[in-house]
Amino acid sequence: MDGPLHERVAADLRRRIRSGDLPVGAAVPSESQLCEQWGASRGPIRQALATLRSEGLIGGGRGKPPVVRTRTMPQPFETFLSFSRWAEQMGHQPGQRTLEISRRPASAEAADALAVDEGEPVVQLLRLRLLDGVPTMIERTTFVWDAGRWLFDFDCDSGSVLAYLTGRGVDLSRARHMIDAIVADETDAELLTVSPGAALLRERRRTSSADGRPVEYSDDRYRPDLVSFTIDNSQQARPALLRSPLGELP
Amino acid sequence: MDGPLHERVAADLRRRIRSGDLPVGAAVPSESQLCEQWGASRGPIRQALATLRSEGLIGGGRGKPPVVRTRTMPQPFETFLSFSRWAEQMGHQPGQRTLEISRRPASAEAADALAVDEGEPVVQLLRLRLLDGVPTMIERTTFVWDAGRWLFDFDCDSGSVLAYLTGRGVDLSRARHMIDAIVADETDAELLTVSPGAALLRERRRTSSADGRPVEYSDDRYRPDLVSFTIDNSQQARPALLRSPLGELP
Numbered sequence: 001m002d003g004p005l006h007e008r009v010a011a012d013l014r015r016r017i018r019s020g021d022l023p024v025g026a027a028v029p030s031e032s033q034l035c036e037q038w039g040a041s042r043g044p045i046r047q048a049l050a051t052l053r054s055e056g057l058i059g060g061g062r063g064k065p066p067v068v069r070t071r072t073m074p075q076p077f078e079t080f081l082s083f084s085r086w087a088e089q090m091g092h093q094p095g096q097r098t099l100e101i102s103r104r105p106a107s108a109e110a111a112d113a114l115a116v117d118e119g120e121p122v123v124q125l126l127r128l129r130l131l132d133g134v135p136t137m138i139e140r141t142t143f144v145w146d147a148g149r150w151l152f153d154f155d156c157d158s159g160s161v162l163a164y165l166t167g168r169g170v171d172l173s174r175a176r177h178m179i180d181a182i183v184a185d186e187t188d189a190e191l192l193t194v195s196p197g198a199a200l201l202r203e204r205r206r207t208s209s210a211d212g213r214p215v216e217y218s219d220d221r222y223r224p225d226l227v228s229f230t231i232d233n234s235q236q237a238r239p240a241l242l243r244s245p246l247g248e249l250p
Numbered sequence: 251m252d253g254p255l256h257e258r259v260a261a262d263l264r265r266r267i268r269s270g271d272l273p274v275g276a277a278v279p280s281e282s283q284l285c286e287q288w289g290a291s292r293g294p295i296r297q298a299l300a301t302l303r304s305e306g307l308i309g310g311g312r313g314k315p316p317v318v319r320t321r322t323m324p325q326p327f328e329t330f331l332s333f334s335r336w337a338e339q340m341g342h343q344p345g346q347r348t349l350e351i352s353r354r355p356a357s358a359e360a361a362d363a364l365a366v367d368e369g370e371p372v373v374q375l376l377r378l379r380l381l382d383g384v385p386t387m388i389e390r391t392t393f394v395w396d397a398g399r400w401l402f403d404f405d406c407d408s409g410s411v412l413a414y415l416t417g418r419g420v421d422l423s424r425a426r427h428m429i430d431a432i433v434a435d436e437t438d439a440e441l442l443t444v445s446p447g448a449a450l451l452r453e454r455r456r457t458s459s460a461d462g463r464p465v466e467y468s469d470d471r472y473r474p475d476l477v478s479f480t481i482d483n484s485q486q487a488r489p490a491l492l493r494s495p496l497g498e499l500p
Contacts, residue, residue, distance in 0.1 A: 056428065059362030069362065074428060112309030112319065178306065178324060180478035181431035181449040199431040199449035228430035 005040055009048035011091025017057055017068055028058050028066045074230040083129050084160055095130035098156040110142040113206050113217035123148025125156060128191050135192050136226050141218040171209035178204045192223050199224060255290055259298035261341025267307055267318055278308050278316045324480040333379050334410055345380035348406040360392040363456050363467035373398025375406060378441050385442050386476050391468040421459035428454045442473050449474060
């Protein structure tokens with residue numbers, strides 16, 4: 001990973017927390033230890049620790065050494081549109097396993113979201129998304145036929161479906177996200193390696209063309225112990241959202 | 251409720267859906283029926299129905315009459331900072347029941363969030379928030395002592411705590427929100443009248459002064475069958491977030 005030293009230090013610590021090398025409750029290496037490890041001055045080390053503190057991953061301190069508080073990775077809305085891009089920015093390896101791609105009649109829910117008739121053919125994609133090899137999210141996406149048909153010629157394990165579709169001329173300009181919570185069903189539990197009945201964080205998303213024609217509808221379920229969503233806002237300024245608009249997806 | 255006719259029609263339909271007068275699966279009154287009920291032309295009626303459709307509350311149509319799909323109310327991020335204001339904008343009656351206000355030593359989690367020492371005195375507020383009398387959200391808020399002490403002179407059942415504190419000169423300029431999902435514990439289940447083990451939508455929020463000094467930390471748990479969060483974004487423009495900055499809370 002390239003980038004400023006403080007970002008590399010932060011990414012390395014996040015990776016160690018995530019992997020369990022630094023478990024919840026463990027003391028974070030001291031500033032001196034980190035300075036030595038990285039051959040760095042205190043400035044970037046302190047900046048890295050401040051970042052992790054603001055993300056809630058570490059806490060304590062103020063006299064005592066800081067400790068690991070949680071393994072959960074925050075997903076800022078700035079990178080909300082691309083799982084792969086978010087993972088890479090956090091210094092993690094994104095992955096995906098395509099479980100099914102099919103042409104089938106639109107369900108009532110998909111028909112509503114995509115403004116097609118119930119039973120009209122649509123393309124459905126079921127993918128498991130991974131972070132550093134750990135199952136993290138299940139993606140159930142339905143595409144209108146005109147857009148989704150391209151996917152039968154694409155290896156959905158190879159990278160970003162949205163970037164591929166954009167390259168085929170599919171207009172994915174606008175998105176509406178609905179966020180709620182849902183209890184894991186048996187499929188969710190098996191794929192995400194949680195107990196049936198665990199609470200999952202769900203994002204349902206409808207993506208449309210610039211003129212408002214729906215293109216895809218997705219039901220994405222995250223393990224909340226691994227990912228949460230974050231948003232910052234302030235009285236002075238609008239939040240710095242969407243620095244990575246959909247058209248720039250990797 | 252004042253406002254344009256189409257908003258009043260939409261608010262009335264939302265209220266009927268929420269109350270169960272129009273249960274999930276029921277047909278929505280036809281355009282002609284609504285025109286007659288409101289003494290209105292088709293324009294505003296269609297606009298109201300389009301709004302509810304975009305919110306996911308109703309679906310179907312395209313030849314067949316639309317039906318109710320869900321009771322869940324979307325909470326846009328524009329109004330994310332004030333439960334009361336959001337409820338009012340949706341044509342609902344917000345309410346609150348203060349269950350406890352106390353001075354106590356900061357827990358490890360609160361100490362991290364508020365950048366105080368563990369055990370330092372803080373003010374904790376536990377409130378149940380209601381929509382049209384229905385328990386909808388549990389708010390567990392911890393204030394630094396300097397800000398929270400004002401609350402012992404305030405009737406927390408009477409309205410917006412944040413607006414009251416702003417009036418006392420407390421600076422609540424910036425907020426960071428973390429959104430995840432959590433299984434209801436026994437207290438949650440009893441207060442929100444759900445089964446223990448139900449999935450709840452959680453927002454944890456830290457609000458700070460303009461110069462970054464933490465003022466409050468809150469853990470708010472919503473019934474996801476009653477409220478979800480929504481956000482819109484597009485390639486062309488930044489999302490229209492935060493039209494209601496914290497300083498303007500009612």
